Amino acid sequence: xxxxxxxxxxxxxxxxxxxxxxxxxxxxxxxxxxxxxxxxxxxxxxxxxxxxxxxxxxxxxxxxxxxxxxxxxxxxxxxxxxxxxxxxxxxxxxxxxxxxxxxxxxxxxxxxxxxxxxxxxxxxxxxxxxxxxxxxxxxxxxxxxxxxxxxxxxxxxxxxxxxxxxxxxxxxxxxxxxxxxxxxxxxxxxxxxxxxxxxxxxxxxxxxxxxxxxxxxxxxxxxxxxxxxxxxxxxxxxxxxxxxxxxxxxxxxxxxxxxxxxxxxxxxxxxxx
Ligand SMILES: Nc1ncnc2c1ncn2[C@@H]1O[C@H](COP(=O)(O)OP(=O)(O)O)[C@@H](O)[C@H]1O
Ligand SMILES: [Mg+2]
Numbered sequence: 001x002x003x004x005x006x007x008x009x010x011x012x013x014x015x016x017x018x019x020x021x022x023x024x025x026x027x028x029x030x031x032x033x034x035x036x037x038x039x040x041x042x043x044x045x046x047x048x049x050x051x052x053x054x055x056x057x058x059x060x061x062x063x064x065x066x067x068x069x070x071x072x073x074x075x076x077x078x079x080x081x082x083x084x085x086x087x088x089x090x091x092x093x094x095x096x097x098x099x100x101x102x103x104x105x106x107x108x109x110x111x112x113x114x115x116x117x118x119x120x121x122x123x124x125x126x127x128x129x130x131x132x133x134x135x136x137x138x139x140x141x142x143x144x145x146x147x148x149x150x151x152x153x154x155x156x157x158x159x160x161x162x163x164x165x166x167x168x169x170x171x172x173x174x175x176x177x178x179x180x181x182x183x184x185x186x187x188x189x190x191x192x193x194x195x196x197x198x199x200x201x202x203x204x205x206x207x208x209x210x211x212x213x214x215x216x217x218x219x220x221x222x223x224x225x226x227x228x229x230x231x232x233x234x235x236x237x238x239x240x241x242x243x244x245x246x247x248x249x250x251x252x253x254x255x256x257x258x259x260x261x262x263x264x265x266x267x268x269x270x271x272x273x
Contacts, residue, residue: 006128007266008154009135009192010147014178015171016140018162019197021049022232024137026252028053029243030259032090036132039083039092043068043146044139045100052239053086053093060084060095067095068146069103071122079122080130087244092131101139104146119153142174151182151189156266158192161213163199163206163225169213191219192265195258199225224257 011020021044028038042049050067051057061067061084071082071094083092123134136154138147151157157179162168182189194213200206206225213221227250235245242252 006123006131007133007156008123009133009156009158009262010150010154011135011137011160012147012151012157012175012179013160013168013171014140014142014174015162015165015168018160018165018168019195019226020044020160021046021052021137022236023160023195023197023226023255024049024135025052025241026243026255027259027262028091028133028135029088029241030252030255031133031135031262032088033243033256034259034263035090036263037090037092037130039079039094039127039131039134040086041068041079041094041134041136041150042096043100043144043150044096044137045098045104046139047096047098047100048236049137050093050095050097052236052241053091054095055085055087057095061097067097067100069097069100072103076121078124078127080124080127088241100146104144118149123153142178148178148182151179152186154186154189156190156192157182159194159213159217161194161196161209163196163209164203164228165198166209169209172216190269191217192222192262193217193219194221196221196225198228200228222258222261224254224261226254226258227251 011024013020024040028040031038040053054061066082066084071077071079079094083094086093136150194217196210210221229251231246231249231251235242238245242249
């Protein structure tokens with residue numbers, strides 16, 4: 001199942017609330033249950049992904065200081081020294097903290113100087129040998145230097161659209177502009193098919209959004225969508241993945257099937273290259 005080379009996937013959408021963090025958490029669990037080793041890297045200062053995934057957020061991240069802010073402020077350490085455990089042995093976490101926004105401001109000038117492939121350095125060979133996938137969760141701000149740096153290191157960018165939210169579709173115009181610049185510096189980056197989340201079965205709006213996305217996005221959309229369910233917010237309140245909170249739930253099955261589709265898509269794309 002595991003693809004040989006580490007595949008780095010950055011989640012994108014310049015619109016908050018579309019389901020990126022939910023996807024980062026649950027796709028990691030789905031990939032892990034298909035025997036892949038996954039590193040989740042959280043670049044959003046809201047740190048929702050981190051607090052849901054970390055085994056001991058308070059001890060390992062806050063007290064021990066193993067998080068992205070300290071990695072960024074380090075003198076060029078490898079991310080390997082900053083990753084923490086999750087409750088799943090196949091998933092590790094490079095955590096965010098609430099102070100990441102101010103850190104980004106503080107180190108912006110430094111980042112600008114080193115804007116080219118900062119994360120290539122952090123995700124060095126030593127770290128990559130441990131992981132089949134690195135999933136990077138991002139903040140919605142289009143100007144995030146961290147997101148830009150993540151994209152410069154990634155093999156794939158992955159749009160997440162909320163099926164009932166027209167504005168998430170509208171946001172693609174800004175994202176496409178950013179991707180034009182990214183491609184100049186990272187020509188190897190490719191789009192994965194778009195993921196539609198919060199898909200309401202039988203809703204003409206959800207169906208229409210999927211049709212538009214299929215025609216407007218270069219890589220199309222994944223056939224499997226993530227359904228709308230209150231189990232998602234309940235799992236967040238309990239700081240758990242769906243796999244832990246409600247095993248066997250339809251949303252877990254949706255994410256499992258998307259994980260299979262990602263593995264298939266990546267293998268197929270490699271063969272046709
Ligand atoms: N499939 C879903 N069904 C119902 N609610 C969802 C689903 N996915 C996400 N949500 C809810 O949408 C909100 C935003 O999700 P989140 O993953 O934080 O988005 P983002 O990271 O893009 O801002 C959260 O309140 C979450 O519980
Ligand atoms: Mg988020």
